[in-house]
Amino acid sequence: MKIPERNGKRIIKRAVHTILKLNLCRLKYCRERIRDFKGTVIKGWTGHFRLEGKPExxxxxxxxxxxxxxxxxxxxxxxxGKR
Structure with missing residues (x-):
């Protein structure tokens, strides 16, 4: 896939979102984590999620x-695991 130079970051994000599908299925548990990293608050998630998309x-x-x-x-x- 050829990506134009202008607004490259935005175009890449859009391409990834259309090709790679992230399903947040709560398989066992899902917990929000908040960490302070060098003065920046970072929100993240811990859990088991299902990720679907092209193998590569x-x-x-x-x-x-x-x-x-x-x-x-x-x-x-x-x-x-693999489903």
Whole structure:
């Protein structure tokens, strides 16, 4: 997919949202977590969620994590099972 240079970040987000579908199914538990990271309040969720999408994008999400604070250790996901 070729992405135009202008507004690249917005276009990438839109493309990811249309290709990768995130279903927040509460399989076992779901809990909101609030952390203070270097003076910034970060909201996150802990739980079991179902993620649907193209296999190569799911693998990319597993490799890189989800969210904007991955380099700080947030956004970690792990594969639990296959449906």
């Amino acid at each position: 994008l799911l693998q990319f999400a597993l490799d890189t994590g989800l969210g904007s604070r991955n380099s700080a250790g947030f956004g970690f996901i792990e594969k639990v």
